Amino acid sequence: MKHLLSLEKLPLADFETILRDAKVFKKERGAHKTQPLKGQTWAMMFSKSSTRTRVSFEVGIRELGGNALFLNANDIQLGRGEPIQDTARVIGRMTHGAVIRTFAQSDLETFAEFSKIPTINALTDDEHPCQVLTDIFTFEEMHGSIAGKVVTFIGDGACNMPLSWIFAAAKLGFELRIATPKEFQPAAEILKRAGGKIVVTEDLKAAASGADLLYTDVWVSMGKEAETAERIKIFNGYQINAPLVKLAKPGALVMHCLPAYRGKEIDAETFEANADTIFTQAENRLHVQKSILNWAVS
Ligand code: CP
Ligand code: NVA
Numbered sequence: 070m071k072h073l074l075s076l077e078k079l080p081l082a083d084f085e086t087i088l089r090d091a092k093v094f095k096k097e098r099g100a101h102k103t104q105p106l107k108g109q110t111w112a113m114m115f116s117k118s119s120t121r122t123r124v125s126f127e128v129g130i131r132e133l134g135g136n137a138l139f140l141n142a143n144d145i146q147l148g149r150g151e152p153i154q155d156t157a158r159v160i161g162r163m164t165h166g167a168v169i170r171t172f173a174q175s176d177l178e179t180f181a182e183f184s185k186i187p188t189i190n191a192l193t194d195d196e197h198p199c200q201v202l203t204d205i206f207t208f209e210e211m212h213g214s215i216a217g218k219v220v221t222f223i224g225d226g227a228c229n230m231p232l233s234w235i236f237a238a239a240k241l242g243f244e245l246r247i248a249t250p251k252e253f254q255p256a257a258e259i260l261k262r263a264g265g266k267i268v269v270t271e272d273l274k275a276a277a278s279g280a281d282l283l284y285t286d287v288w289v290s291m292g293k294e295a296e297t298a299e300r301i302k303i304f305n306g307y308q309i310n311a312p313l314v315k316l317a318k319p320g321a322l323v324m325h326c327l328p329a330y331r332g333k334e335i336d337a338e339t340f341e342a343n344a345d346t347i348f349t350q351a352e353n354r355l356h357v358q359k360s361i362l363n364w365a366v367s
Contacts, residue, residue: 071365072181072188075174076198076236077263083364084202084240091206091353091360098132098356105363106135109165114156114180115191116142116171117291121327122191122199125354126168126362133359138164142171157183166365172292187365192229194292200326201233203357205241207350208282212322216242221280221317224307224334225300226269227253230286230326239265248276250303273307277316284324285309285334301333310336324350 073079094101111130115123123139130137142148147156153176160167161184169177169188174195181188190198208215220238222231226249235255238245244266247255254269270276277283288304289297309323323335323343331337340347 070185070187071367073198073361073365074177074181074188074190075196076201076233076240077196079198079236079240081240084205084237087202087357087360087364088206088209090363091202091357092210094359094363095353095356101132103363104134105366106130106133106165109135109366110138110163111135111166111168111362112138112140112160112164113168113191114140114142114145114147114160114170117192119170119191121351121354122168122170122358125358126189126191129355129358129362133362135165135362153179154183156180160184161186166362189361189365192291194290195229196233196236197229197326198233199354199358199361200230201237202361203353204234204284204324204326204350205237206357207324207346207353208322210353211346211349212281218281219244219246219279219318220282220284221246221248221276223248223273223276223283223285223309223313224304225249225253225286225288225290226255228286228290230284231255232259234284235259235263235265235267238267239263244268246270246276246280248273248307250307252303273313274316277313280317280321282322282324283309283314283317284326286326287328287330288333304333308334308336310339314339322346327351 127137157180166187168191170191172194174193177193220243226247231247246268288300325347
């Protein structure tokens, strides 16, 4: 039984398989030779908002021959306090796989354990593995192998996006720089566990210097809305804008996992100047989700 719960636990060979097959799914959209989810129904249980992840999984499941059953966690009994263990045992007996977006990583892990069906992390507070797989796929599609390159993440260094990047860096052999205020540095224990070449700094300019990819994410992740005012003060200046892009390598890519808040983590002009990359990155969610689903049932 395969689960995609975190990039930390994903073996390198599986990274490579998912990235390789995503190319085929992209190329053959509309004419897939196989229907690996034929006859299957996949549950999509979401406790947080989503545009890209929801649409890409729903479309991807259908285009691979399966049915997607979207369950807003607040509409099912889970939202009224039914334990995750019981929800998992019910869904596991009726469906063939699950895509889960929730808060605690431990809830996702409990679901996988009790449901006994392939379970995919569609974002938790700790990780967003499907997004980083797509980001790497997009980088390699536009710029060649990511091995030996420099990826600079700017913004909240303790949220799900940089944490998934941290676990990818050591495995795929690129340097990761995280430019973040000291209050939002990733835990030292996580960096130690991941290994690899990772630099954490408050110095935005040093982090961007010579980078092959500048990457950012929202300052206020889902679930942290009560901290909005404080975060806006602390993250002020941690922005991708034209002067910062000038410090990166000529031709460096600028990516954003979206949704984007202009004037906060990226300015409007830089966003529009890089819209082709950013929306290719968004589109690639579909092709990579198909590859993840195919991997999960293979
Ligand atoms: N990037 C991403 O996961 O977007 P959604 O929250 O819209 O799914
Ligand atoms: N860090 C963001 C990612 C959104 C795709 C969040 O958790 O809201």
